[in-house]
Amino acid sequence: MVAVLLLGAVLLVVAPLRHPLPLPTVAPVLPASMTIPGEPPALPWPRSGQAAVTVDGLGTLGTSGGTAAVPIASVTKVMTAYVVLTDHPLKVGEQGPTLTVSARQAAAYPQEQARGESLVRVTAGAVFTERQALQAVLLPSANNMARILAAWDAGSVDAFVAKMNATAAALGMSKTRYTDPSGLDPDTVSTAVDQVILARKAMALPAFAEIVAQREATLPVAGTVKNYNTLVGKDGVVGVKTGSTDEAGGCLVWAAVVRVGSVRLTIVGAVLGQPGAHTPEQLTAVFKASRSLVRAATAALDVQTVVRAGQAVAAVRGPIGTGTTISADGQLDVIGWPGMVVRLTADIPPVPARLAAGAEHGRLTAVAGDRPPVETALRSGALAPPSTWSRLKAHR
Incomplete structure (x- = not known):
């Protein structure tokens, strides 16, 4: 009888550990576009007649x-x-x-x-x-x-x-x-x-x-x-x-x-x-x-910084309270003017259960107008699966 009780207790403890953990999820921190800060340029338009000005590619x-x-x-x-x-x-x-x-x-x-x-x-x-x-x-x-x-x-x-x-x-x-x-x-x-x-x-x-x-x-x-x-x-x-x-x-x-x-x-x-x-x-x-x-x-026209090195791009949420941040490895600069909209695209593959600190995990791209894109690598913080004790506590 005692053996049966002990076996039941062991099974009760081990059972949660047999269930696979869900994969981490990624939540964007940066928006899909941003507006270059500052006052948009006010050009000295002529008082009469018509005028138009454009910048190729922008x-x-x-x-x-x-x-x-x-x-x-x-x-x-x-x-x-x-x-x-x-x-x-x-x-x-x-x-x-x-x-x-x-x-x-x-x-x-x-x-x-x-x-x-x-x-x-x-x-x-x-x-x-x-x-x-x-x-x-x-x-x-x-x-x-x-x-x-x-x-x-x-x-x-x-x-x-x-x-x-x-x-x-x-x-x-x-x-x-x-x-x-x-x-x-x-x-x-x-x-x-x-x-x-x-x-x-x-x-x-x-x-x-x-x-x-x-x-x-x-x-x-x-x-x-x-x-x-x-x-x-x-x-x-x-x-x-x-x-x-x-x-x-x-x-x-x-x-x-x-x-x-x-x-x-x-x-x-x-x-x-x-x-x-x-x-x-x-x-x-x-x-x-x-x-x-x-x-x-x-x-x-000027060189505008739209993303800083180390700036958070996405938050990773793992199971049972684990998580980390994915950040821009380098600075992203575009040519533009205040008030101009810049498109941002983060290409982040599925996040595994474990990531080493500083591991490259995806790319971040910025595009101003029709100019060629500029990009930087994305780096992750450390991510590890929850400990056995954390998993057991979570199921108490």
């Missing part, structure tokens, strides 16, 4: 002046060059195929000049390479060469304009309508936001970016021509295109390459509709407004 820094479509003058030529280079790609430094100025195109020059158009001098039979023609369009903003290039590319100016509008639609430029390849026609309209979309695509073409960064070029017949965009070479500005008419005011689409930490970033902006009685006043106004935006956008 997103928009804002807009001003509404979203109504307005005349854009020679900013139109960004699309002209983009369509030509899409149809006839050029490598950096490559001259490309040639085009010949017809007698009819050359004969139009005096009338175009009488209208006060922006032109390069041409003569019948003059031969331009594709690069030279694009330089004429993008640097001294030659309306006549925009029309000559359009006819060369598509067979007629009207057919080329149809291509321009189809390209705008494909790029999502929903408020843009082109009626001519030069922008002289005030019915060619767009928005600052749409022009930023186009400028980003155009600057991704090496030949386009190379040309708009030039301060001058040498052309057949015309000789040396200057870039109307006098911001090039200042504050990191590497392009893109000016425009001015009575209807459009002063317009500029610009791109600036800046260094933040060890990273080079491109800021792209558009400023439309700046006031002035004539082209020099209009361009002076748009250069001033644009330069202020370039500098403010550059100042807003």
Whole structure:
């Protein structure tokens, strides 16, 4: 009888130890996203007209002046060059195929000049390479060469304009309508936001970016021509295109390459509709407004710490009161600005019953905008199964 009682007591004690322990569970400590602390940047938007600024890979820094479509003058030529280079790609430094100025195109020059158009001098039979023609369009903003290039590319100016509008639609430029390849026609309209979309695509073409960064070029017949965009070479500005008419005011689409930490970033902006009685006043106004935006956008960008080394990422809860913490091994820094949202992803595999202190257990990733992710290893604290005595006590 005593033996039976002793056996029963032993079985009663041992029984809880025969049940398998549940696996530890993981509870996130960090949220799936965080906002970079601080006051969001307030850019010096122009008092009139429209403006938009974006940072490649990070997103928009804002807009001003509404979203109504307005005349854009020679900013139109960004699309002209983009369509030509899409149809006839050029490598950096490559001259490309040639085009010949017809007698009819050359004969139009005096009338175009009488209208006060922006032109390069041409003569019948003059031969331009594709690069030279694009330089004429993008640097001294030659309306006549925009029309000559359009006819060369598509067979007629009207057919080329149809291509321009189809390209705008494909790029999502929903408020843009082109009626001519030069922008002289005030019915060619767009928005600052749409022009930023186009400028980003155009600057991704090496030949386009190379040309708009030039301060001058040498052309057949015309000789040396200057870039109307006098911001090039200042504050990191590497392009893109000016425009001015009575209807459009002063317009500029610009791109600036800046260094933040060890990273080079491109800021792209558009400023439309700046006031002035004539082209020099209009361009002076748009250069001033644009330069202020370039500098403010550059100042807003910085290296931001979103996770500190040793910061808790997740809490591990084991059975019967056991547990530990999983923490970031290193610091995670992203480029951004205060108020920007950063996505955080913790990839933590199932936690076993036992972990050594400092063991690598997962990865933590931070992503700002569409920039490449930054990551660090995750390290665990020590975790051991509960002792026999703890298990017995838990079942008393």
